[in-house]
Amino acid sequence: MGTPIPERIRRSDDAIEVAWDANHVGRFAARALRLACPCAGCVDEMTGRPLLDPDSVPMDVAPLQVELVGGYAIRVRWSDGHGTGMQTFDWLRAHCPCGDCAPPRQSPLA
Numbered sequence: 001m002g003t004p005i006p007e008r009i010r011r012s013d014d015a016i017e018v019a020w021d022a023n024h025v026g027r028f029a030a031r032a033l034r035l036a037c038p039c040a041g042c043v044d045e046m047t048g049r050p051l052l053d054p055d056s057v058p059m060d061v062a063p064l065q066v067e068l069v070g071g072y073a074i075r076v077r078w079s080d081g082h083g084t085g086m087q088t089f090d091w092l093r094a095h096c097p098c099g100d101c102a103p104p105r106q107s108p109l110a
């Protein structure tokens, strides 16, 4: 299996919806996705230790803009001013919070 390519990505104020195909849509809750930011400012590159203090991210943080990066990732510009993190399609697919991929109760991103 190669890199999964979303058919459609839709932004709303409290979520980013990634449609892998017509029948498979993962809805990533905005704040959970923000907290999962993998950039060097949020996660220590050497140790993988989280640097981001969840308390510093507003409860109502919203994705202002979603930009495609090189056909393999998205970069989200957040309402808290953050905008350097990329989520690859591989990562999004692996963490798809839909009911088929992850029981909603067990996914921190649902």
Ligand SMILES: [Zn+2]
Binding pocket: 037, 038, 039, 040, 041, 042, 043, 082, 084, 085
């Ligand atoms: Zn970040």
Ligand SMILES: [Zn+2]
Binding pocket: 024, 025, 026, 096, 097, 098, 099, 100, 101, 102
């Ligand atoms: Zn899914």
